[in-house]
Amino acid sequence: MKTHKAVWAVLAAAGQGRRAGGPLPKQFQLIAGKRVLDWSLxxxxxxxxxxxxxxxxxxxxxxxxxxxxxxxxxxxxxxxSVLEGLYELARWGAQPNDLVLVHDAARPCVPADDISRLLKAAEYNEDGGLLAVALRDTLKQADDADHAVARTVPRAGLWQALTPQCFPLQRLARALENAAGHEVTDESDAMERLGAKPVLVPGSSANIKLTYPSDHALLEAWLMQQQPDKQRME
Incomplete structure (x- = not known):
């Protein structure tokens, strides 16, 4: 899709990701013949x-x-890490009001159509936006002592945040700078601390994140399904 604003991207691939298992951080592990970060890139x-x-x-x-x-x-x-990526974009020539997509390298299965819809939504919303999935299942809060159910959490209005997330460069940099010393879970969290209300753009449930060893098979199956028939036969 074409946008009226310049668009750049930051691919976050600096984490350790040890819960995924293996000797390497998850973004450097191989799935279907490529590193996870290479699929995402x-x-x-x-x-x-x-x-x-x-x-x-x-x-x-x-x-x-x-x-x-x-x-x-x-x-x-x-x-x-994302802030360092934004600084690098600015040195590269990105302008303060340019849009920046921030994507997690451990999410190699995001559909291109989802990204296009996110860009369209973020272009006309000064607070930006993010891909997300509305929660479908009943949520339980556990008792930390023995993992017994402490209560059922109403899921109405709850969404699972995904990536990419998209914001104007300067505002996102300011939000992340302001969040220094605080634990922020994603870029939207940092923006929300400044009073922003990013728009939720419904995304695909295929956009899963490599988090645990059991995720490897799911990601590989989806990635191989997207390859041309000839390549799959090889």
Whole structure:
């Protein structure tokens, strides 16, 4: 899709992700023959509106650099890492009001159509937006002592936040700077602390995050299903 604003992206790939198992952080693990972060980067690079992507890594990796991809080293937290990515975009030439998609490298299955709908929504909402899925199942809050049910949580109006999330560069940078010293779970959380009300854009349930070892099979099945028939036969 075409937008009236320039669009950039930050791919957050600096975390440790140890719950996914294996000797490597989850974003560097192989699924269907590629690293998870490479699948996620491929999705972003296929969006025509995106001018360039900054991949935020735990250490420098010049092999990823190209005319439309830059890398930078992340910080101690996700918020700090994304902020480093925004600073790199600004050095690259991104303007304060340009839109920035922030995507988690551990979500390689986000459909391109979802990203296009998010961009359309965020372009006309000064507070930006995020992909999300309305909760379907009954929620239970556990008693931390023995994991027994403490209460049932009403799910009406509750959504599961996904990525990408999309915000104007300068406002997101200010929000993340303001959140320093606080635990923020995603970029929307930081924006909300400044009084913003990002729009929720319904996303696909296929946009799952590699979190536990059991997620590998689900992600591989979905990714292989999306490949051309010839490639699957090979």
């Amino acid at each position: 491929e999705v972003l690079m296929a969006i025509p509106a995106i001018k360039g992507v900054v991949v935020v890594l735990p250490a420098a990796d010049p092999s990823l650099t190209s005319a439309t991809i830059k890398t930078c080293v992340g910080g101690a937290t996700r918020a700090q």
